[in-house]
Amino acid sequence: MSFLNKEICDGDNPDLTEERRTATFDTDRMAQVIYGSEKFAARRRQITKSISRIPALQDTKPLAFMTREEKITEACRELDVLSDHWEQLIYVNDEEEALHLHREVIGMEGHPFALHETMFIPTLVSQASDEQQEKWLGRARKREIIGCYAQTELGHGSNLRKLETTATYSPSTQEFILHTPTITALKWWPGALGKSSNYAIVMADLVIKNKSYGPHPFIVQLRDEKTHQPLPGITVGDIGPKMAFNGADNGFLGFDHFRIPRGNLLMRHNRVEPDGSYLKPPHAKIGYSSMVKVRSRMAMDQGLFMAQALVIAVRYSAVRRQGFLEDKSQEVKVLDYQTQQHRLFPSIARVYAFIFCGLETIQLYEKLILDVNKNGDTSGMADLHSLTSGLKSVVTHFTGQGIEQARMACGGHGYSMASYISEIYGVAVAGCTYEGENMVMLLQCARALVKAVELVEEGHPEKLSPMMAYLTKPSVTVDLTVGPEAYVKIFQLIAKKQAFKATEQLHKFMVAGDSRDVAWNKSAVELTKASRLHTRLYILKTFIRRVESITDISVKAALTDLLNLHLNYELLDVASYALADGIMSSTQMDFIKNQLYSSLEKIRPNAVSLMDSFQFSDLQLRSVLGRRDGHVYQNLFEWAKSSPLNQSEVLPSVTQYLKPMMEKSKL
Numbered sequence: 001m002s003f004l005n006k007e008i009c010d011g012d013n014p015d016l017t018e019e020r021r022t023a024t025f026d027t028d029r030m031a032q033v034i035y036g037s038e039k040f041a042a043r044r045r046q047i048t049k050s051i052s053r054i055p056a057l058q059d060t061k062p063l064a065f066m067t068r069e070e071k072i073t074e075a076c077r078e079l080d081v082l083s084d085h086w087e088q089l090i091y092v093n094d095e096e097e098a099l100h101l102h103r104e105v106i107g108m109e110g111h112p113f114a115l116h117e118t119m120f121i122p123t124l125v126s127q128a129s130d131e132q133q134e135k136w137l138g139r140a141r142k143r144e145i146i147g148c149y150a151q152t153e154l155g156h157g158s159n160l161r162k163l164e165t166t167a168t169y170s171p172s173t174q175e176f177i178l179h180t181p182t183i184t185a186l187k188w189w190p191g192a193l194g195k196s197s198n199y200a201i202v203m204a205d206l207v208i209k210n211k212s213y214g215p216h217p218f219i220v221q222l223r224d225e226k227t228h229q230p231l232p233g234i235t236v237g238d239i240g241p242k243m244a245f246n247g248a249d250n251g252f253l254g255f256d257h258f259r260i261p262r263g264n265l266l267m268r269h270n271r272v273e274p275d276g277s278y279l280k281p282p283h284a285k286i287g288y289s290s291m292v293k294v295r296s297r298m299a300m301d302q303g304l305f306m307a308q309a310l311v312i313a314v315r316y317s318a319v320r321r322q323g324f325l326e327d328k329s330q331e332v333k334v335l336d337y338q339t340q341q342h343r344l345f346p347s348i349a350r351v352y353a354f355i356f357c358g359l360e361t362i363q364l365y366e367k368l369i370l371d372v373n374k375n376g377d378t379s380g381m382a383d384l385h386s387l388t389s390g391l392k393s394v395v396t397h398f399t400g401q402g403i404e405q406a407r408m409a410c411g412g413h414g415y416s417m418a419s420y421i422s423e424i425y426g427v428a429v430a431g432c433t434y435e436g437e438n439m440v441m442l443l444q445c446a447r448a449l450v451k452a453v454e455l456v457e458e459g460h461p462e463k464l465s466p467m468m469a470y471l472t473k474p475s476v477t478v479d480l481t482v483g484p485e486a487y488v489k490i491f492q493l494i495a496k497k498q499a500f501k502a503t504e505q506l507h508k509f510m511v512a513g514d515s516r517d518v519a520w521n522k523s524a525v526e527l528t529k530a531s532r533l534h535t536r537l538y539i540l541k542t543f544i545r546r547v548e549s550i551t552d553i554s555v556k557a558a559l560t561d562l563l564n565l566h567l568n569y570e571l572l573d574v575a576s577y578a579l580a581d582g583i584m585s586s587t588q589m590d591f592i593k594n595q596l597y598s599s600l601e602k603i604r605p606n607a608v609s610l611m612d613s614f615q616f617s618d619l620q621l622r623s624v625l626g627r628r629d630g631h632v633y634q635n636l637f638e639w640a641k642s643s644p645l646n647q648s649e650v651l652p653s654v655t656q657y658l659k660p661m662m663e664k665s666k667l
């Protein structure tokens with residue numbers, strides 16, 4: 001007999017098998033929807049199978065018992081094994097497959113090629129001229145060199161205009177002189193910079209004839225290619241342990257009048273001629289495109305982080321029995337409690353919603369780079385910047401919340417490193433900070449919103465981009481029973497009201513005499529609220545669009561339940577706005593609540609399968625609690641026994657201190 005959930009195996013925990021048998025859809029088909037295509041979903045499975053046949057990549061010592069040095073060494077060993085099998089594992093130069101391979105084999109705690117793949121190569125692709133690409137891109141792709149992205153400094157990360165590292169042009173030698181004038185100008189934080197990289201993209205203030213042109217990207221060799229020793233004039237090292245990501249060597253970097261040739265300024269969009277004349281880029285912020293690239297991926301990446309935590313929590317909740325409902329002869333699965341469902345299922349819905357957004361924004365970035373590089377068309381930059389600024393902020397915030405709820409949903413065992421959820425949390429919440437601190441990015445999104453409101457107020461609604469068109473929608477009474485479009489209408493009204501209110505507040509302060517900057521700061525909280533609502537509306541609409549486009553009936557039905565949960569949960573979450581503005585009545589509120597509770601019941605039989613559909617291997621999950629087989633208690637006991645503390649019965653700390661202390665006790 002074949003089952004719709006493809007994870008069923010003989011000998012698994014029967015409680016989990018029972019869950020898998022109730023699946024109403026085929027998990028392979030759901031995986032196609034999650035990963036954007038049948039081809040990629042199948043390739044993922046194929047890659048997982050190939051990895052499982054390489055003995056050197058199987059079960060190593062658990063990461064939780066390793067030091068930082070051991071984690072870094074282990075990641076490098078795995079990279080080395082991967083490079084021996086690269087061509088049989090993935091299609092060379094397929095970015096998505098390479099990312100998946102690294103995620104599965106090396107995991108999320110960081111590795112030397114992480115920034116090489118996500119920022120160094122993309123910066124060369126988007127910013128280097130053809131000639132420069134010929135020189136460096138091939139070598140980077142073949143991994144003959146390792147690069148990182150060195151922008152943030154000890155003193156400045158958010159405000160790029162105040163970066164202090166200088167690149168001063170010397171026409172006589174046709175070189176740039178890189179210099180770190182103060183301690184706060186030290187590069188600080190770049191991933192893989194400390195010990196692994198021998199090259200970096202360095203963002204430095206371009207100075208020509210005493211005039212500053214702002215931050216520009218330079219390619220800089222940091223270490224000797226043979227000895228790996230830092231080159232003279234360069235100070236480089238690791239910044240120390242972090243909340244998570246401890247397999248990564250985030251680093252510091254200083255320059256002492258370090259000279260690089262003129263040709264090391266990335267010159268696809270701007271140029272410095274030998275005599276020092278400067279040719280402007282077609283868009284002032286084109287040098288920031290690598291950040292937009294990473295931000296455009298973040299909805300997908302964060303969705304996958306939250307998915308991992310939820311696979312663990314949902315599987316465990318189907319195995320953990322505690323307490324009674326009606327039948328007092330057997331304790332219930334904790335997944336049957338309404339509170340447990342309410343804790344986990346809205347996050348499952350968000351995972352799907354974020355991933356669907358990610359699929360869209362990744363494509364939008366690819367289109368933008370094509371437009372810019374092939375046709376010099378920068379017209380899409382502003383919209384993608386504001387969209388991804390809001391999106392990275394909203395998804396990272398909710399992902400952090402969702403993962404923390406997943407941890408708590410696992411009770412005591414969630415707090416053990418055996419669950420791996422704390423590590424997932426630590427890695428995911430770094431996203432609230434990197435690629436632009438969330439408040440800073442919400443305020444970037446707000447700039448676009450305020451501009452759009454001002455256009456409407458000035459009588460130019462025709463100039464609005466499609467994403468902002470809802471700002472012109474009139475207030476209407478909405479019948480929520482009509483379906484998703486009614487929820488969108490209410491959400492639009494709420495988001496519109498907040499955008500207008502925040503803008504009105506800004507203008508009020510300006511009319512009262514404040515400068516725009518001061519008025520902006522006095523309105524900032526309201527502005528960030530408008531950005532969040534605007535972004536959540538976008539997420540909601542993407543979710544609806546995606547579900548509508550699905551052809552497999554059973555997959556569509558399961559996702560429709562999830563979509564309904566999402567719509568009701570989101571609307572309830574922002575209901576205070578709607579009630580205050582009279583957009584929604586308390587009767588409608590009751591309707592939403594009831595819809596929400598009935599969605600939880602509908603989703604319950606598919607919960608495990610909705611998460612199994614992500615098809616994370618046990619190797620990728622790295623969770624003792626969340627393993628596919630569901631034998632949590634045996635697995636936990638084995639794991640605890642392997643703790644270094646249990647390798648001897650009596651620890652030196654006991655013989656050296658506790659015993660003598662107890663023996664001499666006079667208390």
Ligand SMILES: CC(C)(COP(=O)(O)OP(=O)(O)OC[C@H]1O[C@@H](n2cnc3c(N)ncnc32)[C@H](O)[C@@H]1OP(=O)(O)O)[C@@H](O)C(=O)NCCC(=O)NCCSC(=O)CCCC(=O)O
Nearest residue numbers: 157158159160161191285288291381382385434435436447
């Ligand atoms: C906040 C801003 C955007 C402000 O930039 P600014 O030059 O001071 O801008 P401004 O003069 O105030 O003008 C704002 C104006 O510039 C526009 N703009 C800003 N960025 C872009 C863009 N990318 N595309 C298109 N347009 C852009 C804005 O929309 C504003 O336009 P407007 O004036 O409103 O028409 C910038 O400083 C910034 O991006 N800060 C955040 C820094 C950041 O994200 N760092 C990331 C470092 S790398 C990293 O963290 C990697 C981690 C990855 C990992 O470990 O996996």
Ligand SMILES: Cc1cc2nc3c(=O)[nH]c(=O)nc-3n(C[C@H](O)[C@H](O)[C@H](O)COP(=O)(O)OP(=O)(O)OC[C@H]3O[C@@H](n4cnc5c(N)ncnc54)[C@H](O)[C@@H]3O)c2cc1C
Nearest residue numbers: 149150151152156157158189190191430433434435436439
């Ligand atoms: C794990 C990790 C990996 C990283 N990897 C890299 C990398 O590879 N390369 C790289 O170059 N950098 C990297 N970074 C650095 C990262 O990009 C910055 O830390 C980030 O952009 C935030 O900047 P900041 O540290 O200056 O924060 P700050 O701006 O100092 O933030 C402090 C507080 O000030 C507030 N704030 C600042 N400006 C404003 C404003 N204008 N309005 C309102 N509030 C404001 C913020 O909201 C925040 O609450 C990494 C960071 C981390 C944590």
